[in-house]
Amino acid sequence: SQDGTVTAIAAGDAIITATCGEISATCEVWVTAPDEPVTRLITPSRYEKKGDGTSCTFVVAMSIPDSELKRLGYNFAYGYTDGTGTDHIITTSQLRYCHTTTQIYNDRRNDFWVLAFSYNNHGELITSSRRHLDGRVDDFDSDTLTDYLSRASTIDPDSWIKPTSRGAIVDIPQIEKSTVYIHTLSGVTVYNKTYEGVKVWEEISNDRFVSSTYIVTIISGEIIISKKIIIR
Secondary structure, eight states: OOTTOOOOOEEEEEEEEEEEEEEEEEEEEEOOTSSSSSOOOOOOEEEEESSSSSOEEEEEESSSHHHHHTOOOOOOOEEETTTOOOEEEEEEESSSSSEEHHHTOOTOOEEEEEEEEEEESEEEEEEEEEEEEESEEEOOOOHHHHHHHHHHHHHGGGGEEEEEEESSEEEEEEEEEEEEEEEETOOOEEEEEEEEEOOEEEEEEESSSSSSSEEEEEEEEEEEEEEEEEEE
């Protein structure tokens, strides 16, 4: 409409473009018809660990194309079960891969897994079975995912690491115990500190670190955020 409201009228895909002067932005919208309710999700057919211990990536393969995944609103929850049997979610994403920290990736006690999730036409969360790296498939307690999504929607982890002209500022509104790691690009840890019960505010600059490029990672509960920074 003239005021910018987009109304779905049929199932299918659409590209929406907004232009103002020389600036434009686009987004793709997928519409599922009411008579095509999402009631069951396909479990990922394969899950693989990639990398050499410093490059840490997990990749999921599916038997349906990306266009169908998008149309049905597929998301992926990447996680692991630690040595005590506790489930942790690394991240949720619409991408078929996820990156993680060297500490999590290289810990042999961690049992890594992935599952698909979406929402049906009533807004209810539905999940597939989860697939482990060794090929096992089992059910997953969706309460863990519901809790993660609920907490993630009330905070903005992307703002926790703010690049500056000298390096970066780490600014975490204290939610629970948080750990800050700083690594060189080769994977060497140069900083590791855990904070509990306080708001975190730290400046990362050449007053404390050699001028170079680093990876800053924050782990707070089940939330993990990493950014590359340059200290000048």
